[in-house]
Amino acid sequence: MYGGVVNGGYLSVTARNGGNDTKKPGGAARMQLKTTGTTFVAGEGKPTVSVASVTSKALTINWTENMEANRYVVRVADTLHYMNGDSIGYNHIDSVTIYEQIPYMVDSVCLRIDTVAATTYKASNLETGVAYHFKVQAMDAKGNLGVISDMVSDTTVSLxxxxxxxxxxxxxxxxxxxxxxxxxxxxxxxxxxxxxxxxxxxxxxxxxxxxxxxxxxxxxxxxxxxxxxxxxxxxxxxxxxxxxxxxxSYSSLTMAKPTTSNVTDHSMKVSWEAVEAAVSYNLYVANAPSLLASATPISVTELYTVLDQLKANYGYYMQVAAVNAVGAMSQRSSVVSKRTNAAGVINVGYITFKKAMDASADSVENDPIYRMLSAEANLNVTLNVLADAGAAISFDQSPYNVLVIQESMSGSAGILTPGKALGLSNLTIPTLYNKTYAFKAKRALASDAAGSGAEATTYVLSLSVAPANQTNPLFAGLTFDGDSVVVFTETANDLGAVGTKALNIATGVTGVEGTLLAYPTGMTPAICVNDIPAGTNLGGQTLNARIITFGMNFGALCRLSGANITPANYTLWKNAVNILGGNIPVGLDKAATLGMSVYPNPTSDYINLRGLSDKTTVKLYSLTGQLISTQRTEGESLSLNLTSFDAGIYLLQVESAGSKQTIKVIKR
Missing domain, CATH: 2.60.40.10 (Immunoglobulins)
Known part of the structure; x- marks a missing residue:
């Protein structure tokens, strides 16, 4: 006997013998269910039973629920009795009527009679290759029994x-x-x-x-x-x-609407969400919704693309569709529209950290550099004052063309560390990074990187720029005394009160060789004013966007409500933001001061210079300040062949009779 359990007055007993017949020697008597109740009427529907699973040692059954039932009685048997049913024939030899044999289950020969609350039952520890039979009957809370189910049967089999x-x-x-x-x-x-x-x-x-x-x-x-x-x-x-x-069908897919970001006067980034089984995406661009249907698709394998050489202040309409491995295409997304900036306008994200400054200094929310940049007609500056600069803080860079990370941020700010929102490798747009103290292991740099921030020599107020670098557009409009230019009138402390700080640097940083443009007079650091291109491995962090670094103390910038900053310093900030945004600093696109003309500009092949003075030297630079070519002429005109040059912005430096002028040239 497997065991007996009394459940609410109802006996659940399982017995087993050496065979399937209780009359065999050694057989144990099968136990019979004893109840004191009568058959109940309410909800007496007969359960519908089915076999759910069969294994070599177990059978599981399920049945329909009876809402009046408190429990269910389950009968399990491996032996059946038979009774005569309808007559199905006659044996003339033996003069015997043949009857249909109807199997039925008798409690006295049941292997098990159990009561359960669920509508499923698993009979385990069965013999392999044996047929087992089940019946289920509902029971209410008083012990009344409903109509018993039809019998279901199945045979255990080996796996x-x-x-x-x-x-x-x-x-x-x-x-x-x-x-x-x-x-x-x-x-x-x-x-x-x-x-x-x-x-x-x-x-x-x-x-x-x-x-x-x-x-x-x-x-x-x-x-x-x-x-x-x-x-x-x-x-x-x-x-x-x-x-x-x-x-x-792949054509049943509909892509989500793409998004736009990093919009300039000539470009924008278009992004979209990944689509199942896509190997590429078709981007459709037109200047009117009605033209999208006939637009030639731009095939892209990434989840974004940058549209360049767009018209300024011009509306564009875009759709995207996914393409799978066999060339089937999803439905196109809904249309997104975006207008490019007006010519020369740059969207600037100005990021600073909230802290209390000295009463004699400007506040973080209204510092002189922010005020100066905001006053520029071509700069659309958004102030982002972070109350928390921890590692968990997120920052959306997508609305901007340029970021400015101000020195008010702590050097150990978690948001600047590798892998975080403003970590060096996560800067996706050009950035003016005024935080040299962050160039240190476990800060902006990798945990094992070399480098450390430091203050410049006490009371140093000027930057030194080698003569070869003074032609860099970053220094356009600055007047040098030899190789130096004054950027502060006095030093300060970190909160803008009287102190000893003005410029700061980083030393020992690897990967920035050849990018240093200016440094505190009398010092030769690794980083102060640097122009570092995308792709540079900076202390274990690979840059995904160009950054220009400054090393200017925020307290010194706010000292005396901005009167501590020289005009040259203001110009330096404006130049950096304009360059990062793709604009040449103010004054570099006009040739009138030398009485000459430059045309056509933009050009797709030749650029012509007319009205030159005798003995003129013309140098062509890349936007990063790399010298590309030098030509000298004694005539009044000169033509330069730009046919083989990549599309982009170049700088012409024209020097004659002691005067020097830099002109922006656009190659289409």
């Missing part, structure tokens, strides 16, 4: 003879199908086989210990066949019958 039920198909997409299946107590794992071709030449297998899976990499609009096997410790079941699912 190798077991044929599991097919997997159930769940979610279906353009490239994947989700499946689930019932657990098998003998399973070590399960294998799903799937194919699309009739000859199963593309058969694939997926094995898992779980009870569900999502199979991807399937072509869109494909009918897929699936079977399931149960793998035991030393054998496997038969494969289930196949179940099918058809992946969705």
């Amino acid at each position: 190798s003879q077991h044929k599991p039920s097919p997997p159930t198909v769940g979610a279906v997409t353009v490239s994947s199908v989700s499946l689930s299946w019932a657990a098998n107590e003998e399973a070590v794992n399960y294998t799903v086989s799937y194919w699309t071709k009739a000859d199963t030449s593309d058969l694939a297998l997926f094995t898992t210990t779980g009870l569900e899976c999502t199979l991807g990499g399937i072509l869109a609009d494909s009918k897929v066949y699936f079977t399931l096997k149960v793998n035991g410790s030393d054998t496997a079941s038969m494969a289930s019958d196949a179940v099918t699912a058809t992946t969705l």
Whole structure:
């Protein structure tokens, strides 16, 4: 006997003998259910029972719920009695009527009679290869019994003879199908086989210990066949019958609307979300919605592209569609529209940290550099005062063309550390980085990087610029005394009161060789005023955007409400922001002071200079200050061939009779 349990006055007993007949020697009597109640009327519907799973040692059944039931009585038997049913024939030899034999279950020969609350029951520890029979009867709280179910039967089989039920198909997409299946107590794992071709030449297998899976990499609009096997410790079941699912057509997909960011007067970044099974994306661009249908697509493999050489202050309309491996295309997204900035306008994100400054100094929210930049007609400056600069803080760079990270930020601010929102490798747009103290291991640099920030020599108020660098557009409009230019009138402390600080530097930083343009007079640091191109590995951090570094103490900038800053210093800040935004500093695009003309500008091939003086030297520079060519002429005109040059902005430096002028030239 397996054991007996009394449940609310009802006996649940399981008995077992050496065979299937209680009359055999050694057999133990089968126990019979005893109840004191009568058959109840309310909710007496007969349960509908089905076999849920079969293994070599267990059978599980389910049945429909009876809302009046408190519990259910489950009968399990491996032996049946038979009674005569209708006459189905006559044996003339023996003169015997033949009757249909109707099997029925008798409590006295049941293996088990259990009461359970659930609508499922698992009979375990059964013999392999034996037929088992089940009946279920509802019971209310008073012990009254409902109508007993019809009998269901099934035979336990060894795992190798077991044929599991097919997997159930769940979610279906353009490239994947989700499946689930019932657990098998003998399973070590399960294998799903799937194919699309009739000859199963593309058969694939997926094995898992779980009870569900999502199979991807399937072509869109494909009918897929699936079977399931149960793998035991030393054998496997038969494969289930196949179940099918058809992946969705790729044209049924609709992409989300793309977004625009980093808008300038000639470019914008267009981004979109990834789409299932896409290998590329088609971007459609037009200057009117009605023209999108006929627009030639731009094929892109990334999740964004930068549209360049756009017209200033001009409206553009865009859609995007996904393309899969066989060239099928999703539906186009809804239309997004964006207007480029007016000519020369730059969107600037000015980032500073909230702290209390000295009463004699400007506040963080209204510092002199922010006021000066905001007053520029071509700069659209947005002030971002961070109350928290911790590592968990996020920052959206997408609205801006240029970032300014101000020195008010702590050198140990978590937001500046590697991998965080304003970490060096996460700066995606050109940045003016006035925070040399951050160039140190475990701050802006990698944990094992060399480098350290430091104050410049006490009371140093000027920057030194080598003569070769003075032609760099960063220093346009500055007047040098030899190789130096004064940028502060006095020193200050960090809060703008009287102190000893003005300029600061970083030493020992690797990867910035050749980028230093200016430095505190009398010093030779690694970083102070540097122009560092994208792609540079700066102390273990690879830059994704160009940065110009400054080393100016924020307290000194705010000292005396800005009167501490020299005109040359203000010009330096304006030049840096304009250069990073793709504009040449004010004054570099006019040639009138030398009485000459430069045309056509923009140009696609030649640039012509007219009205030159005798003995003129013309130098062509890249926007980063790299000298490309030098020509000398004694005539009044000169033509330069730019046909082979990349599209972009170049600088012409024209020197004659002691005068020097720099002119912006645009190559289309």
